[in-house]
Amino acid sequence: MNRAVESDLVERLLAGEHRALARVITKIESQTSGYRDLVSEIHAHTGQASVVGITGSPGAGKSTLVDKLAKYYRDQGETVGVIAVDPSSPYTGGAVLGDRIRMASNVGDMDVFFRSMSARGQLGGLSTATADAVKALDAFGKDRIIIETVGAGQNEVDVVKTADTVVVLVQPGSGDDVQMLKAGILEIGDVFVVNKADMEGASRTVAELEEMIHLRDDPRANLDTGHHGAGAFGDSGGHGHGGDHGHGDNAHGHNDTNGHDTAGHDGDEDAAAEVARPVWTPKVIKTIATTGEGIDTLVETLDDHYDYLSESGELTEKARQRASEEIRQLLRSDVNRLLEAEIERRGGIDDFADAVVDKETDPYEVAEDVLEPIRECLEDRDD
Amino acid sequence: MSADSEQRTIRCLIAKVGLDGHDRGAHVISRAFRDAGFEVIYSGLHRAPDEIIQATVQEDVDVLGISILSGAHNTLVPKVMDGLEEYGALDDTLVIVGGIIPEEDRPGLLEEGVDAIFGPGTPMQETIDFVKENAPERA
Numbered sequence: 001m002n003r004a005v006e007s008d009l010v011e012r013l014l015a016g017e018h019r020a021l022a023r024v025i026t027k028i029e030s031q032t033s034g035y036r037d038l039v040s041e042i043h044a045h046t047g048q049a050s051v052v053g054i055t056g057s058p059g060a061g062k063s064t065l066v067d068k069l070a071k072y073y074r075d076q077g078e079t080v081g082v083i084a085v086d087p088s089s090p091y092t093g094g095a096v097l098g099d100r101i102r103m104a105s106n107v108g109d110m111d112v113f114f115r116s117m118s119a120r121g122q123l124g125g126l127s128t129a130t131a132d133a134v135k136a137l138d139a140f141g142k143d144r145i146i147i148e149t150v151g152a153g154q155n156e157v158d159v160v161k162t163a164d165t166v167v168v169l170v171q172p173g174s175g176d177d178v179q180m181l182k183a184g185i186l187e188i189g190d191v192f193v194v195n196k197a198d199m200e201g202a203s204r205t206v207a208e209l210e211e212m213i214h215l216r217d218d219p220r221a222n223l224d225t226g227h228h229g230a231g232a233f234g235d236s237g238g239h240g241h242g243g244d245h246g247h248g249d250n251a252h253g254h255n256d257t258n259g260h261d262t263a264g265h266d267g268d269e270d271a272a273a274e275v276a277r278p279v280w281t282p283k284v285i286k287t288i289a290t291t292g293e294g295i296d297t298l299v300e301t302l303d304d305h306y307d308y309l310s311e312s313g314e315l316t317e318k319a320r321q322r323a324s325e326e327i328r329q330l331l332r333s334d335v336n337r338l339l340e341a342e343i344e345r346r347g348g349i350d351d352f353a354d355a356v357v358d359k360e361t362d363p364y365e366v367a368e369d370v371l372e373p374i375r376e377c378l379e380d381r382d383d
Numbered sequence: 384m385s386a387d388s389e390q391r392t393i394r395c396l397i398a399k400v401g402l403d404g405h406d407r408g409a410h411v412i413s414r415a416f417r418d419a420g421f422e423v424i425y426s427g428l429h430r431a432p433d434e435i436i437q438a439t440v441q442e443d444v445d446v447l448g449i450s451i452l453s454g455a456h457n458t459l460v461p462k463v464m465d466g467l468e469e470y471g472a473l474d475d476t477l478v479i480v481g482g483i484i485p486e487e488d489r490p491g492l493l494e495e496g497v498d499a500i501f502g503p504g505t506p507m508q509e510t511i512d513f514v515k516e517n518a519p520e521r522a
Contacts, residue, residue, distance in 0.1 A: 018440055018441065018470060019440055019443075019470050019471045019472055022440055022441055022442070022443035023443055025443065026394075026443040030391060030392060088422070089417070089418075089420075092417070092418055092419065092420040093392060093420045094416070094417035094418055094419060094420045094421055094422065094423070095417060095422045095423065096413055096414070096417050096423045096424075096425060097422060097423065097424045097425075098424075098425055100424055100425075100426070100427075100438060100442075101425065101426065101427035107431070107433070107434050107437075108431065108433040108434055108437055109437075110437060110440075110441075113441055114438075114441055115441055115442060116422075116424055116442060118422055120392060
């Protein structure tokens with residue numbers, strides 16, 4: 001394993017060799033020594049692809065939808081990369097990665113590069129691995145990249161956040177599902193798809209989602225501070241954005257002019273001067289993935305969202321956020337490893353644990369003790 | 384200092400090629416492999432050699448397990464092997480075949496590059512051990 005081999009691999013990837021792309025992703029996934037050099041080399045060649053993340057509960061039809069979406073893009077002459085993330089057993093690390101079965105529309109078409117990934121029990125490592133695999137596909141020259149994952153927990157939410165646009169898939173009549181989604185995944189959806197729209201209760205599910213979208217007090221306003229520039233959403237409560245509701249909440253823009261409006265909404269002079277930036281209200285779409293119905297509307301909406309991202313400057317902002325998240329994630333895991341090694345050097349975690357149980361010391365003291373040399377090192381450097 | 388921790392996980396594709404519609408064996412082996420800690424990708428029924436080649440190359444599996452009960456192994460397996468060769472994937476993929484393979488056909492398949500053949504009644508552990516011992520070292 002040396003640098004020359006890796007450079008060669010990157011060259012072959014950039015030249016469009018499928019096997020090289022596959023091998024690069026393997027190295028990324030298993031964190032083979034030297035994979036970081038690979039990702040570093042690839043990094044400069046990324047930034048061309050648009051990345052869509054698709055999530056939802058098991059059985060909602062994600063794989064079938066991805067299949068049809070890939071087909072649609074291929075028919076337009078675009079190339080597609082798909083990463084399907086499946087859970088792995090926490091006990092054996094084993095996994096059955098079954099989403100490939102449903103890629104029936106793209107059989108034998110190498111220009112749809114489909115890759116299955118599993119969590120491999122890495123805490124927080126999955127999103128790093130997925131993000132790096134996306135880079136590999138991007139550098140390879142894929143126009144569209146789709147990340148598919150079961151929306152089951154934080155891990156999956158992290159994964160899907162590496163996408164530009166997040167699609168949340170919902171089954172009709174799944175009141176319970178929607179309840180589940182309320183808590184975690186609802187916030188991250190840019191587009192909601194009610195799949196299996198031919199099933200009973202589809203319209204109701206659409207209505208419920210619409211309601212939720214409009215009721216929510218944009219949760220992102222609290223999460224991504226600074227993300228939208230000063231007062232982009234303000235906290236004016238309720239459905240400000242969209243601007244299609246006549247009566248004036250002090251919509252986006254005037255951050256704190258205390259509630260009720262001076263009626264200066266709907267594109268009057270001051271509003272126009274102040275906020276020309278567009279705002280995205282999540283869309284709800286119906287599809288029947290098995291027949292392909294609604295796929296064209298979905299594609300349009302995805303394109304709309306991408307346009308919105310570019311025009312509003314959010315695309316760049318997202319890229320920046322992703323980069324900082326990646327740096328943090330990397331640093332966290334590296335520091336973690338340093339600490340693990342240090343604990344090992346000092347006799348292992350078991351001894352510490354016994355000492356804590358026997359009341360000879362306590363967890364805080366141990367932590368302080370182990371961390372001290374690192375802290376000293378960093379402080380010394382300041383001189 | 385190398386901060387990379389090697390996480391060696393054996394990846395397998397379990398493939399049903401051709402027309403036979405009987406995949407209980409493939410399910411059983413998929414599950415046994417999973418429980419052995421492997422990552423298993425199951426192809427589903429009625430796959431053409433091209434699909435198997437595509438999946439093997441893209442997923443970069445260490446092991447390709449082909450399950451055939453239909454008797455068409457002499458035509459289908461060589462097609463898969465040729466395809467793997469074309470994409471430069473033959474050398475570092477362990478190929479095993481399971482199912483009903485008559486004794487007289489075995490030398491021919493091994494000649495084609497198949498690494499092992501497991502007939503009915505093979506203890507699961509034997510197959511798992513074989514994979515663990517022979518999964519290719521990847522550069």
